[in-house]
Amino acid sequence: MRPARRSRRAGALAAAVALLLTVFAPAADADLSTASPAPPYLQGTGERFWASSNKAWSGARELTPDASSNPLSKPPGKADPDTVVWASRCTAAAQTVTFRRTLRLPGRPTKATFTIAPVFPFSVPTPFKTFKLALNGATVTQGKLTGTPYSGPSIVLGPKVLKRFTDGNNTVAVTVVRGPLPKKQKRCNTSSADLTGVVFRLFGDLDADLSLVDASVPTTKYYPAATQVHAVVNLSLTNKGPSGVIKGGIFKVRVGGISDLVNLSESTTQIPGTFPSAPPLDQCETTTVTPKPNLVVEIRCEMGAMPAGRVAHLSLGLEQTFASTEFHEATSTLQWTVSHPMDSSSDNQRGAQIVWCGTLSTKPECATG
The missing domain is CATH 2.60.120.260 (Galactose-binding domain-like)
Incomplete structure (x- = not known):
C-alpha cells in the first residue's frame, strides 16, 4: 500500500468546496487524562x-x-x-x-x-x-x-x-x-x-462511552452530479463518560467510490467549515487501500487521551469527477469506527453514503436535492 497524497492537495480542494454535510462548534482543548504508560495503580489500558x-x-x-x-x-x-x-x-x-x-x-x-x-x-x-x-x-x-x-x-x-x-x-x-x-x-x-x-x-x-452517533450526519445524502464536485464531511467523536480514556484508542475511516480524498484537518491553511487537527485525533495517517479507478482510502488515527465530555472532529475533503452526467445515480461510501479498551458501548461504528444524482435519475430525493 502507498500513502495517499495529503495536505498539498487541500488548497485545491478548498478552492472548490461547495457542499457541507455537517458543521460543529469546536470543543474545549483541556486534556488532563493520564499519560501513557500508566502509573503502578492504573491498568495499562485504563479500565x-x-x-x-x-x-x-x-x-x-x-x-x-x-x-x-x-x-x-x-x-x-x-x-x-x-x-x-x-x-x-x-x-x-x-x-x-x-x-x-x-x-x-x-x-x-x-x-x-x-x-x-x-x-x-x-x-x-x-x-x-x-x-x-x-x-x-x-x-x-x-x-x-x-x-x-x-x-x-x-x-x-x-x-x-x-x-x-x-x-x-x-x-x-x-x-x-x-x-x-x-x-x-x-x-x-x-x-x-x-x-x-x-x-x-x-x-x-473506569468506563467510557465513545460515541459516533450524531443525528446531523445523515445516513444518506443526495447531491447533483457535475463534471467535478467537492464536499466536506465533518465526522465527530464524543466521549460521553463517565470516565476519560487514556492514550491507546483507534479512530478509523474508510471511504470508497470517490475520485480523491484529503484529510482537511491536517491542512496548513484553515479551510472554512472544517476543524484543524487537535487532540485526541492529531496522529492520523492516510493510506490508499485500492488504487484508482476503484479508489478506496483509509484514514487511521491513533487516539490520545480524551476526557469525559470531550468532542473531537475529523474533516474530510471528497472529490468526485464524472466524464458525463448522463447516468442515473452513483454512490460514495463512508465507514468510520472507534475502538478503545475502556469503551464498553456499542455505538462505535457508523456508515453513510453520498448519492450523486445524474440527469437520468428518477429518484424523488434527487429531484429535491
Whole structure:
C-alpha cells in the first residue's frame, strides 16, 4: 500500500468546496487524562485502578514484603506494592497517623471500593479505634476499625462519592486512630512478633462511552452530479463518560467510490467549515487501500487521551469527477469506527453514503436535492 497524497492537495480542494454535510462548534482543548504508560495503580489500558498501602503514601513505612497479587496484570516490577504500613516511629502511647497519596486518574470511576484492616499481634486485644478516608479534601467514609488482625471494613463508595473523583490528580488521605498499646505489648514494629499497623486498598473500575452517533450526519445524502464536485464531511467523536480514556484508542475511516480524498484537518491553511487537527485525533495517517479507478482510502488515527465530555472532529475533503452526467445515480461510501479498551458501548461504528444524482435519475430525493 502507498500513502495517499495529503495536505498539498487541500488548497485545491478548498478552492472548490461547495457542499457541507455537517458543521460543529469546536470543543474545549483541556486534556488532563493520564499519560501513557500508566502509573503502578492504573491498568495499562485504563479500565481499572488499584492503589494499595505502601511507601508511596506520605507518612507510611512499609512493614512487610510486597504481597500484591498483581490485580491489574502489570509487567514484572510495575505493580503497586501491597504491604502493611504504619508511621516511621511506633510508640506505646496513642497515635493518629495520616497517609496521603496523589492518584492521577482519567476521570470518574463507575464503581470504587475502599478496604482497611488492622494488623496487631493475635495475643493482645486490638489497640485500633477508627479510620477515615478523605478524597480531594472531603471525608467520604469513616468508621470503627475493630476486629481481628487482617480483617476489617470493606466499603463500596456511593454515587455521590464517585462524583468527587476528577480527571487528573486526586488527593487521597487515610487517617487511622490507634489507642495506647495493650499492657502485654511493650513494643511495636521491632519484629514480626509485635507487628502493628494497617493494610488498606482503594480500587475500582473506569468506563467510557465513545460515541459516533450524531443525528446531523445523515445516513444518506443526495447531491447533483457535475463534471467535478467537492464536499466536506465533518465526522465527530464524543466521549460521553463517565470516565476519560487514556492514550491507546483507534479512530478509523474508510471511504470508497470517490475520485480523491484529503484529510482537511491536517491542512496548513484553515479551510472554512472544517476543524484543524487537535487532540485526541492529531496522529492520523492516510493510506490508499485500492488504487484508482476503484479508489478506496483509509484514514487511521491513533487516539490520545480524551476526557469525559470531550468532542473531537475529523474533516474530510471528497472529490468526485464524472466524464458525463448522463447516468442515473452513483454512490460514495463512508465507514468510520472507534475502538478503545475502556469503551464498553456499542455505538462505535457508523456508515453513510453520498448519492450523486445524474440527469437520468428518477429518484424523488434527487429531484429535491
